[in-house]
Amino acid sequence: MKNSFEDHEVITRLISGDETALYQLYDKYSGALFGVILRMCRDKIKAEDLLQETFVKIWKNIEAYDASKGRFYTWAYRIARNTTLNSIRKKNKLIQTDDLSVYDIKEVNEEETDYTALKGSIKTLEPHHQKAITLVYYSGYTHKQAHKKMGVPLGTFKSYIKQALKQLRETYSEKLIYIWFVLELMP
Amino acid sequence: MIDKKRILEEGLLELYLTEELSEELTIAVEETLEKDKELKEHFDALEADFERMGMEQAIAPPNAIKVRLKNAINQTEATKTNWVPLSIAAGFALIFGLSTFWLYVKWQGAESNLSTLQSQTSQLQRKMDNLESEFRLTSNRFESINNPDVVPLVLYGNQKAPNGKAVAYVNHKSHLVLVNPKGLPTLPKDKTYQMWSDVNGEMINMGTLRTDNELVPLKYIENAESLNITIEPAGGSDHPTVEELVSYVIL
Numbered sequence: 001m002k003n004s005f006e007d008h009e010v011i012t013r014l015i016s017g018d019e020t021a022l023y024q025l026y027d028k029y030s031g032a033l034f035g036v037i038l039r040m041c042r043d044k045i046k047a048e049d050l051l052q053e054t055f056v057k058i059w060k061n062i063e064a065y066d067a068s069k070g071r072f073y074t075w076a077y078r079i080a081r082n083t084t085l086n087s088i089r090k091k092n093k094l095i096q097t098d099d100l101s102v103y104d105i106k107e108v109n110e111e112e113t114d115y116t117a118l119k120g121s122i123k124t125l126e127p128h129h130q131k132a133i134t135l136v137y138y139s140g141y142t143h144k145q146a147h148k149k150m151g152v153p154l155g156t157f158k159s160y161i162k163q164a165l166k167q168l169r170e171t172y173s174e175k176l177i178y179i180w181f182v183l184e185l186m187p
Numbered sequence: 188m189i190d191k192k193r194i195l196e197e198g199l200l201e202l203y204l205t206e207e208l209s210e211e212l213t214i215a216v217e218e219t220l221e222k223d224k225e226l227k228e229h230f231d232a233l234e235a236d237f238e239r240m241g242m243e244q245a246i247a248p249p250n251a252i253k254v255r256l257k258n259a260i261n262q263t264e265a266t267k268t269n270w271v272p273l274s275i276a277a278g279f280a281l282i283f284g285l286s287t288f289w290l291y292v293k294w295q296g297a298e299s300n301l302s303t304l305q306s307q308t309s310q311l312q313r314k315m316d317n318l319e320s321e322f323r324l325t326s327n328r329f330e331s332i333n334n335p336d337v338v339p340l341v342l343y344g345n346q347k348a349p350n351g352k353a354v355a356y357v358n359h360k361s362h363l364v365l366v367n368p369k370g371l372p373t374l375p376k377d378k379t380y381q382m383w384s385d386v387n388g389e390m391i392n393m394g395t396l397r398t399d400n401e402l403v404p405l406k407y408i409e410n411a412e413s414l415n416i417t418i419e420p421a422g423g424s425d426h427p428t429v430e431e432l433v434s435y436v437i438l
Contacts, residue, residue: 031245158198
């Protein structure tokens with residue numbers, strides 16, 4: 001919860017028009033948001049523009065953020081995701097025949113964009129859990145689109161997401177215990 | 188409000204996180220979150236996991252992006268703060284535009300007044316010129332008539348022109364003859380009045396008399412004993428048609 005309290009102070013400054021508060025949030029969240037944007041659009045130059053656009057939107061719309069409804073990261077993630085999806089839709093409007101074709105086009109380039117591959121704890125998950133997380137949080141699919149993509153019922157897909165997140169939490173806890181243990185051993 | 192059990196079973200919190208719920212469901216989930224502390228804690232944990240995952244998957248963007256962002260923010264700031272001078276400038280521009288338009292309208296009005304005045308002036312000028320020339324003509328005629336050297340003679344019409352009358356003004360000094368034929372009856376188009384001087388029994392042509400003129404100048408004939416008016420074919424004759432004598436006067 002310490003995280004949210006820190007953010008709360010910075011966000012109050014941001015609402016009052018303090019530019020440095022925006023750069024402070026940028027330093028903290030730009031990496032995570034860039035990770036989302038880059039994996040979704042798979043175009044480094046485009047992703048850089050979209051990251052900038054996302055933070056300009058944050059700057060302009062910060063008054064719409066309601067801390068009582070959720071974390072700043074969740075709100076910023078939604079902006080980044082929508083900005084990226086809009087840009088992809090715009091780009092593919094002329095050649096797109098249905099919603100899913102956007103993603104089909106992306107998959108053609110999947111080979112050459114391996115720098116967007118997921119890393120860390122997610123890699124310890126089972127392949128179908130990894131796939132579910134990737135589709136929903138890093139490819140811009142909705143749950144409804146993603147379960148069709150994986151060829152499993154929606155209910156099953158939702159439980160994949162739940163289980164995956166639960167397992168991730170356990171992994172993080174284990175890591176924390178390990179860090180605590182190492183710290184304790186240090187002289 | 189939706190039942191907490193349903194929210195958890197249907198995985199609505201995960202859908203709420205990624206903004207996939209309908210507006211109606213979003214409001215319902217938010218209401219339940221606000222009231223149910225346990226559910227809120229559950230959502231907080233979900234958000235915390237989600238953020239931790241985001242941090243783990245972070246990819247550092249190039250430093251240039253932060254510089255670009257700063258420039259972009261400064262630009263939006265500039266446009267924000269520039270509203271005041273901009274609106275003042277816009278106000279001035281509006282005032283300037285309106286006054287220019289007003290002046291233009293005034294100028295156009297003055298232009299049209301000026302051209303009206305100019306045309307009126309030239310009309311007046313023309314009228315004055317006409318009046319002047321008419322006055323000159325009239326005063327010339329008056330001078331040529333109202334002169335001690337002029338002898339006015341009245342020629343009364345006979346039975347061929349009953350009640351007809353012509354007045355001849357003869358100036359023996361300056362050898363001028365002017366005749367006012369207005370009192371003579373109007374003739375058909377193929378006829379004209381002609382005037383003759385009788386010199387030793389011979390009729391000498393003085394010229395034709397057009398009845399639409401007030402004063403017709405005619406040829407002065409020396410030693411004339413009488414003046415005679417006859418009706419002749421249009422264009423006049425070389426010799427008078429004596430049977431068509433309308434009037435005469437002895438000098």
